[in-house]
Amino acid sequence: MKSLIQRRIAIDRTRVVGIVGVSVGATGFILMSVLALVDALPWSNWIPVFIWLIIAGGGVDNLRKARHRLRAFEAEHGAGAGEQTPV
Numbered sequence: 001m002k003s004l005i006q007r008r009i010a011i012d013r014t015r016v017v018g019i020v021g022v023s024v025g026a027t028g029f030i031l032m033s034v035l036a037l038v039d040a041l042p043w044s045n046w047i048p049v050f051i052w053l054i055i056a057g058g059g060v061d062n063l064r065k066a067r068h069r070l071r072a073f074e075a076e077h078g079a080g081a082g083e084q085t086p087v
Contacts, residue, residue, distance in 0.1 A: 021059020
């Protein structure tokens with residue numbers, strides 16, 4: 001069984017992946033949307049816009065999972081369980 005520290009690190013990793021997914025996905029979505037609107041691209045060039053939207057949605061899902069896992073983890077082991085203090 002993994003230690004409490006390792007479990008908290010895994011939860012934090014999911015949270016960070018979610019933040020990156022939302023940030024990158026939203027940026028790509030905005031940039032591709034502006035490009036598609038300004039250049040009046042055909043419908044087939046809108047596909048990357050939806051791909052970036054899916055990436056951002058995946059990031060939101062990761063954030064939701066991390067929040068749920070952290071609540072369950074802290075409910076089971078107490079608030080602040082597995083946190084590392086700086087040296």
